[in-house]
Amino acid sequence: xxxxxxxxxxxxxxxxxxxxxxxxxxxxxxxxxxxxxxxxxxxxxxxxxxxxxxxxxxxxxxxxxxxxxxxxxxxxxxxxxxxxxxxxxxxxxxxxxxxxxxxxxxxxxxxxxxxxxxxxxxxxxxxxxxxxxxxxxxxxxxxxxxxxxxxxxxxxxxxxxxxxxxxxxxxxxxxxxxxxxxxxxxxxxxxxxxxxxxxxxxxxxxxxxxxxxxxxxxxxxxxxxxxxxxxxxxxxxxxxxxxxxxxxxxxxxxxxxxxxxxxxxxxxxxxxxxxxxxxxxxxxxxxxxxxxxxxxxxxxxxxxxxxxxxxxxxxxxxxxxxxxxxxxxxxxxxxxxxxxxxxxxxxxxxxxxxxxxxxxxxxxxxxxxxxxxxxxxxxxxxxxxxxxxxxxxxxxxxxxxxxxxxxxxx
Numbered sequence: 001x002x003x004x005x006x007x008x009x010x011x012x013x014x015x016x017x018x019x020x021x022x023x024x025x026x027x028x029x030x031x032x033x034x035x036x037x038x039x040x041x042x043x044x045x046x047x048x049x050x051x052x053x054x055x056x057x058x059x060x061x062x063x064x065x066x067x068x069x070x071x072x073x074x075x076x077x078x079x080x081x082x083x084x085x086x087x088x089x090x091x092x093x094x095x096x097x098x099x100x101x102x103x104x105x106x107x108x109x110x111x112x113x114x115x116x117x118x119x120x121x122x123x124x125x126x127x128x129x130x131x132x133x134x135x136x137x138x139x140x141x142x143x144x145x146x147x148x149x150x151x152x153x154x155x156x157x158x159x160x161x162x163x164x165x166x167x168x169x170x171x172x173x174x175x176x177x178x179x180x181x182x183x184x185x186x187x188x189x190x191x192x193x194x195x196x197x198x199x200x201x202x203x204x205x206x207x208x209x210x211x212x213x214x215x216x217x218x219x220x221x222x223x224x225x226x227x228x229x230x231x232x233x234x235x236x237x238x239x240x241x242x243x244x245x246x247x248x249x250x251x252x253x254x255x256x257x258x259x260x261x262x263x264x265x266x267x268x269x270x271x272x273x274x275x276x277x278x279x280x281x282x283x284x285x286x287x288x289x290x291x292x293x294x295x296x297x298x299x300x301x302x303x304x305x306x307x308x309x310x311x312x313x314x315x316x317x318x319x320x321x322x323x324x325x326x327x328x329x330x331x332x333x334x335x336x337x338x339x340x341x342x343x344x345x346x347x348x349x350x351x352x353x354x355x356x357x358x359x360x361x362x363x364x365x366x367x368x369x370x371x372x373x374x375x376x377x378x379x380x381x382x383x384x385x386x387x388x389x390x391x392x393x394x395x396x397x398x399x400x401x402x403x404x405x406x407x408x409x410x
Contacts, residue, residue: 018144018145018146019144020143020144020147021142023142023202024142024143024151026200027138027139027142027201027202027204028139028142028143028151028154028155030094030135030138030193030196030197030200030201031094031135031136031138031139031155031158032135032154032155032157032158032161033158033193033196033197034094034098034131034134034135034158034193034197035131035132035135035155035158035159035162036158036159036161036162036165036189036193037098037101037131037162037186037189037190037192037193038097038098038101038128038129038130038131038132038162038190039128039131039158039159039161039162039163039166040162040163040165040166040185040186040189040190041070041101041104041105041124041125041128041183041186041187041189041190042070042071042074042124042125042128042162043070043162043163043166043167043170044166044170044182044183044186045066045067045069045070045117045121046067046166047166047167047170047171047174047182048063048066048067048117048170048171048174048179048182049063049064049066049067050171050174050175051171051174051175051178051179051182052066052114052179055175056114056179058114062114065118066114066117066118066121068369069117069118069119069121069122069125070121070122070124070125070128071125071365071369072122072125073121073122073123073124073125073126073127073128073129074125074126074128074129074132074361074365075362075365075366076126077126077127077129077130078129078132078133078358078359078361078362078365079355079358079359079362080358081093081097081129081130081132081133081134081354081358082133082134082137082353082354082355082356082357082358082359083354083355083358084354085130085133085134085137085354086350086351086352086353086354086355089203090134090135090137090138090141090201090203090204091197091198091201091202091203092198093130093133093134093354094130094131094134094135094138094194094197094201095194095195095197095198095201096130096194097127097128097129097130097131097134098127098128098130098131098190098191098193098194098197099191099194100123100124100127100130101124101127101128101190101194102187102190102191102194103127104120104121104123104124104127105120105124105183105186105187105190106187107119107120107123108120108121108124108180108183108187109180109181109183109184109187110180112178112179112180117179117180117183128190129358129361132357132358132361133354133357133358133361134354135155135158136152136155136341136345136353136357137204137345137353137354137357138201138203138204139151139152139155140152140204140342140345140346140353141203141204141205141206141350142204145346145408146287146290147287148283148287148342148346149282149283149284149285149286149287149292149338149339149342150280150283150284150287151283152283152338152341152342153279153280153281153282153283153284153338154280154283155338156276156279156283156337156338156341157276157277157279157280160272160273160275160276161276163272164272165185165189166186169182169185170182170185173185204350206350219349219351219352219409220352221347221348221349221352221356221409222352222356225407226403227347227403227407228344228347228348228356228359230401230402230403231293231296231340231343231344231347231360231402231403232344232359232360232363233398233401234296234300234336234340234398234401234402235336235337235340235360235363235364236363236364236366236367237300237394237395237397237398237401238299238300238303238333238336238340238394238395238398239364239367239368239371240367240371240375240391240394240395241303241304241306241307241329241333241391241392241394241395242333242334242368243367243368243371243372243375244307244371244375244387244388244391245326245329245330245333246330247371247372247375247376248375248376248379248384249268249271249326249330250264250265250268252314252326252384253267253268253322253323253326255384256314256322256384257313257314257319257322257323257326258317258319259319259323263323267323267326267327268326270327271326271327271330271331272330274327274330274331275330275331275333275334275335276334278331278334278335279334279335279337279338282295282299282335282338282339283338283339283342286339286342291405291406292339292340292342292343292346292406293343293402293403293404293405293406295339296336296339296340296343296402297399297402299332299335299336299339300336300395300396300398300399300402301395301396301399302332302335303329303332303333303336303392303395303398304392304393304394304395304396304399305392306325306328306329306332306333307329307388307389307391307392307395308388308389308392309325309328309329310322310325310326310329310388311384311385311386311388311389311392312325312385313325314384314385314388315385340360341357341360343406344356344357344360345357346406346407346408346409347406347407347408347409348409349409350409352409375387375391378390378391
C-alpha cells in the first residue's frame with residue numbers, strides 16, 4: 001500500500017511517535033562502520049597517487065585511472081547489490097560484500113604492482129558497493145519515520161569518515177613502506193566490520209510479501225508514479241555543485257582567492273567537517289518538519305544561491321568572504337544527500353528500496369565522473385566566477401523537479 005502525504009501534512013505529533021527500538025542504534029553503528037570501512041578502501045588508491053607518481057614514476061594519467069578503479073567497480077554492481085538486499089536482507093549482503101572487499105584488499109597487499117592495485121581495486125570497489133545500499137536499508141528499516149532523517153544524517157557521515165581515515169594513513173604508510181603496505185589498514189578494517197556485521201546485524205522486520213506477478217508489478221514504485229525518477233534527477237543535478245566544490249575548491253581558494261596552501265587546506269578541511277555535521281542537522285530538521293521533499297527543495301535553491309555568492313566574492317576579491325562563501329556552499333551542497341537517500345528508501349518501500357538506492361547512487365556516481373572534466377574545461381574557458389554561475393543553473397533546474405509531496409510505501 002502506498003500512502004501519499006501532502007505538503008500540508010503536519011509534522012508527526014509527539015504522541016503519535018513510534019518508539020525507536022534500542023537495537024536500532026546498534027544497527028546504525030554497524031551501518032556507519034560498514035560504510036566507513038568500504039569508503040576507506042575505495043578512497044585509498046586516490047591517496048596513493050603522490051607515491052606512485054613521484055617515487056615510482058607512474059604518469060599522472062595512469063595514477064588517476066588507478067584512483068577511479070574502485071568507483072568504476074561500484075557503478076557496475078550497486079543496483080545488483082541493492083536487488084540482492086531486497087531479496088535476502090541486509091545482514092549477509094553487508095557482511096558478505098565486506099568479506100569480498102577484504103579479499104580484494106588482501107590481494108593488493110600480497111601481490112604488489114600497479115596492475116594488481118588496479119585489478120583488485122576494481123574488484124574491491126564492486127564488492128564494497130554492497131555497503132552503500134544495504135547500510136542505508138538497514139537504517140531506514142529499523143528507525144521509525146520520525147527519526148529516520150536524523151539516523152540517515154548520522155549514517156551519511158560515514159563517507160567523510162572513510163575518506164579521512166584513508167587520507168590520514170595511506171600517504172604516510174605508502175611513503176614509508178610502499179603502496180601495498182598502505183592497503184593493510186583498509187584490509188583489516190573491512191575484515192573486522194565484516195565479522196561484526198555477520199554476528200550482530202539483524203534484518204529489519206518486514207510485512208508478509210504479496211505474491212504473484214500482478215502484485216509485484218503493482219508494487220513497483222517506478223511504474224506507479226514519477227516520484228523516484230524525479231528524486232533521482234534532482235540528485236544528479238545537485239551532484240554538480242557538490243563535486244565542483246570538492247574538486248576545484250582548493251585550487252580556487254589558492255589561485256583566485258589568494259590563499260596560501262596551508263590556509264586553503266584548512267578551509268577545505270573545516271568545510272568537510274562542518275558539512276558532515278550539517279547532514280545530521282538537516283536530517284533531524286526533516287524529521288521535525290515532517291517532510292523530506294520540502295526541505296530538499298529549499299536545499300536546491302540554497303545551492304544555486306551559494307554558488308552565485310562564491311562567484312561574487314571572487315569578482316570582489318574579498319579573501320575572507322570567499323572562504324566563508326566556500327564553507328557555506330560546501331555545507332549546502334552535501335545537505336541533500338541524506339534527504340534524497342531517505343526519501344528514495346521510504347518511497348520505494350522494503351521490497352524495492354535496495355534496488356532504488358542502488359539506482360540513486362549509480363546516477364550520482366555517473367554524474368560525478370563527468371563533473372571534473374566538464375567543469376574543468378569550463379573554468380579554463382570562462383574563469384571561476386562565470387563557471388560558478390553556470391554551475392548554479394543545475395541546482396536551480398532541480399527546484400521545480402522536486403516532487404510536491406512525500407510518498408511513503410508501507
